[in-house]
Amino acid sequence: MLDAFSRTVVSADAKGAALGTEDLANLRKYVADANKRIDATLAITQNVSCIAADAIAGMVCENTGLTQPGGHCYPTRRMAACLRDGEIILRYVSYALLAGDPSVLEDRCLNGLKETYLALGVPTSNAIRAVEIMKIATVAIMTETNTGRKMFKGINSGSGAQCQDIAAEAASYFDLVTEALS
Amino acid sequence: MKSAVTTVVSAADAAGRFPSMSDFESVKGSFDRAKARLEAAEKLASCLDKFTNLAVDAVYQNGSYEQANKDKCVRDIHHYLRLINYCLVTGGTGPLDEWGISGMREIIRIQLLPTAAYIEAFIFIRDEIKINEVMSQQAETEFKGLLDYLINALA
Numbered sequence: 001m002l003d004a005f006s007r008t009v010v011s012a013d014a015k016g017a018a019l020g021t022e023d024l025a026n027l028r029k030y031v032a033d034a035n036k037r038i039d040a041t042l043a044i045t046q047n048v049s050c051i052a053a054d055a056i057a058g059m060v061c062e063n064t065g066l067t068q069p070g071g072h073c074y075p076t077r078r079m080a081a082c083l084r085d086g087e088i089i090l091r092y093v094s095y096a097l098l099a100g101d102p103s104v105l106e107d108r109c110l111n112g113l114k115e116t117y118l119a120l121g122v123p124t125s126n127a128i129r130a131v132e133i134m135k136i137a138t139v140a141i142m143t144e145t146n147t148g149r150k151m152f153k154g155i156n157s158g159s160g161a162q163c164q165d166i167a168a169e170a171a172s173y174f175d176l177v178t179e180a181l182s
Numbered sequence: 183m184k185s186a187v188t189t190v191v192s193a194a195d196a197a198g199r200f201p202s203m204s205d206f207e208s209v210k211g212s213f214d215r216a217k218a219r220l221e222a223a224e225k226l227a228s229c230l231d232k233f234t235n236l237a238v239d240a241v242y243q244n245g246s247y248e249q250a251n252k253d254k255c256v257r258d259i260h261h262y263l264r265l266i267n268y269c270l271v272t273g274g275t276g277p278l279d280e281w282g283i284s285g286m287r288e289i290i291r292i293q294l295l296p297t298a299a300y301i302e303a304f305i306f307i308r309d310e311i312k313i314n315e316v317m318s319q320q321a322e323t324e325f326k327g328l329l330d331y332l333i334n335a336l337a
Contacts, residue, residue, distance in 0.1 A: 001183070001188045001192065005187075005271050006274075010183070018267040024271070031220070094201060095191045095201070098201055099191055
């Protein structure tokens, strides 16, 4: 598993060069944005059940057959498995966001996920839709563009508007999930 | 690889939980030290050749090692200092552990190279070179901590 720091190191080692001023510029930005990054991660961790449940509910509403007998979310045991998977994906996205690098998400969550779903007969098109809804919800909560109240309490007084860049980064991690499943 | 954030994430993943408040505190703590670390890494990168040459010259001065091996010694010390540069960047001992310590000591021993010479060189860098002339006090502390770690691992 890598983070933003070790990713830089691994690529420098391939060249056999020490890391000087120019290479460190990106990392300095990562360090400077640390508080925003922590706030953005908090936006996920404080709203996990809400994001996951809404996404699965949205997926079902668009495809009501899913919860009917014979549907993929019937009986409730399978619906519960679906909610659990939504939370697991969110968990790995939150790790990747905190680390500033997608390797943890790729190695520990996405690697083999599609094959597992195919083997278990989980419809990946529905799973992708749920991930899309989670992405939209997460970005909205992070940037405070959701309707209604502010959904998270960060450690800084900073507002969601400052989390734009990091929300875009989070969105890219959700895109990786979508890519892995399609 | 062990670094500032991966240790926290690994522990959270092993327990199957989301990053907690104490995880954020620990990440924040390592970010607070990051400024000094990155400064140390930057300054070390610019002085890498100078430090290497000073240390190797000092080790070879007393004539107890074969002069013919000097350039290889320079290469190795340079290699270790580069790994310390990486460790300063990652905020953990990952790069030294994975690329410098595991297996490296065995290689040095099997080729009958004197580990004492390496240790002497790093002790020279730690104690004799005026590191504080090129970097701040905090950066120097970070750098010396890793030098100590390496010296202990080689000893």
